[in-house]
Amino acid sequence: MILLKLAAGMVGMASLLHIMILLGGADWYRFFGAGEAMAILSEQGSSYPTLITATIAAVLATWSVYGLSGAGLLPKLPLRKIVLAGIASIFLLRGALAIPVVLVSDSPYMQELADKMTFMMITSLICLFIGTGYAVGTYRLMTADRK
Template sequence: MTRARNPALVAGGLLSVAAALLHIACIIGGPAWYRFFGAGEGMATLAEQGSITPTLITLGIAAVLAIWAAYAFSGAGLLPRLPLLRTGLIVISAIYLLRGLVLIPALVINRGAVEPFVLWSSLIVLVYGVAYAFGTWTGWPTLAPRR
């Protein structure tokens, strides 16, 4: 592969890898980690009871985040071109941005009072979305399929 041409997509990919690894760490860390990272009491309780459900859900999320990282690295030129690269990066950007922007209605509905998890996770994911969107926008010509 060539040297990375798109630092924003490299950053977005690294952020997605970090998020995937944190999800794996929650599986290893158990119920206390599920609680700390805001997975909810239901997930933590299921993990305490030995249910496989939290593990499967968390592995699924980690896998999606890893795939999203691969799309960012592909767009940056660090991995071979993945199918539907432009479309994938647009969809990933939109999902991250929309998840981050959940903060606005949460603030309005709750009159400025939101749980710390909602505030911080929304702001963090908004940064992810900006990295993907900016990288996709600035790299658009290089993201076109080769003919």
């Protein structure tokens, strides 16, 4: 369960990073790939970037808690195996498909991301690692029940 512990820790750090982005404002939105539109909305005092970023932080925190539960560091949570499999799938899909989607899409935001290919490669690799950690952990939980 070492991979799942590590992956859950990384997701927890990503949640904290999103909280830091909330505090950092527009420049942080730009640096971390949220797009110019989100940065401008943040500069204008719109609540939209705050709501979206806070929601992402909450989802990531929840996913981290589920990962820690799956790794045995926290009590068993409801639907743990199904949720962990879903989290693994989302991270693996994000890691595998983000770059191809960015390259074929013609939306302004995707164009911004296409211009930040180093960022896209790094975040995609991170997502693949996290997804693998959750997938391996989920597999081990499911096979442990059969023994």
